[in-house]
Amino acid sequence: MRKRLRVVCWSDYEARLFSAAFSIAFFGALRVGELVVEDHRDGRSRGLLLQDVQLSPAELRITIRHSKTDQRGKGALIRLPATGATGPCPVKDVNKYLVVRAQGDGPLLRHENGSPLTRHQFAGVMRKAILACGGVASDFAPHSFRIGAAITAVHWGLSAIRIWMVGHSIIHWAGVAARQSAMGPGLGLPSHVRVSWLSRRGMRWSEFLPRIRRQLLLEGPPEAIVVQLGENDLVAMDCLSLRAAIMADLETLQAMVPTAKIFWSKLLQRHFWLGSRCPVATERARKRINAAVSRRIVELGGEVIFHHEISYHAAALFRADGVHLSASGNEAWLGAVVAKLRSWLGL
Structure with missing residues (x-):
């Protein structure tokens, strides 16, 4: 050229x-x-x-x-x-x-x-x-x-591109679905891209930074981190407190791994908000947090992953509990994440 x-x-x-x-x-x-x-x-x-x-x-x-x-x-x-x-x-x-x-x-x-x-x-x-x-x-x-x-x-043998997928059951079951599909645990990305699945079913936001710190001690900093976490806290915490906690921890994360690209995978809708006294208010809090965190993550040099297909109106994308994603839901979630990662990788 x-x-x-x-x-x-x-x-x-x-x-x-x-x-x-x-x-x-x-x-x-x-x-x-x-x-x-x-x-x-x-x-x-x-x-x-x-x-x-x-x-x-x-x-x-x-x-x-x-x-x-x-x-x-x-x-x-x-x-x-x-x-x-x-x-x-x-x-x-x-x-x-x-x-x-x-x-x-x-x-x-x-x-x-x-x-x-x-x-x-x-x-x-x-x-x-x-x-x-x-x-x-x-x-x-x-x-x-x-x-x-x-x-x-x-290609020169210097290093691999490492991506961490961090979060709760959405990450867990998406990882299971990926392993059972043709894309595999590496999401169908080139062989030099290594994907790690760091999940715990039922994970809360307070566990996020401790989990990151443990992984940093094991591997050192990755090139990218995909975060899908916070939905389990929407019922237990008020909107302002949860939003402040997420934004503060993401800023801390950026300072901890300044060379890593942070992808905020937006908080998903649910068919049922179990334990919520007012599901409408919980959904409203989800939207407000998504909007504020999305703006901040872009300011920090990260990117936002949207999940337009996953709506509470689309009952087929959820399991019977209305919380976890079905096979079709996992496919939709993985499709959005992989598309964003491939774009970032220039593929």
Whole structure:
């Protein structure tokens, strides 16, 4: 794709600019928001500045000042060694760009006229280059560089992509259904993706962080965590207390594993809310918590998994108890989760 930049870009300068941008995104496994300079609602400017980069013949050092998963602004240092190959190399590609870049501080990645590279331009040129290579542009997005880096690392024998599925009976029975289906416990994902099922039937929200801490001691941090938990607490806790507990613990989780992608699988409807004195009020609390937590999880850099098919009106998706999902219900739940994970993995 790097060679095609000479075709899709209108000048040699632009080709060098995008070659450097794509090389940093891939070898550094960076989000596009960590690469291009943008002003955010919190008043902080994110993205790479010229002073954030140190180049030597052996490596490229990059200081990430802020990112989606670094809400406290601690920053991080990334060291990208020279590949020594004839193909893409972060040291070589950035050096070729810096040779033609005008002197002066400011955004590292900027056009010949001095204007900064934008997210929209990054995505647009990437798609044009993919088309020039004969690929399908709609199958890729800017985050494909980050996912591609993780997958390539696995192929080089560096690490696997680990996903934790955490929660109560929904997770338990979905895991059973997956094992009994053609997709298997790995959800039909590539072999380098390892899925762990961390569940306890009847699990309450107060057990969430202790369970995560135990698993971290055993495995270290995963690349993604899918959370399906909280429905069992809707009857026992008031809406405000449960919402506050969930949001506080998810913020703690993000601080504990800042590199992991957190997926909030929305609290499910139930055909019957056992033990509830007012099922209508319980359903109303579920909706309010889902709305608040969904907004917060996106702010933390996570994603939300929706389950539009699973409605209390669809009695066939529930077992006779009106709480647990039937075979059809498990299939619908797994379908939504797998679709979201495949999108995140760039599959």
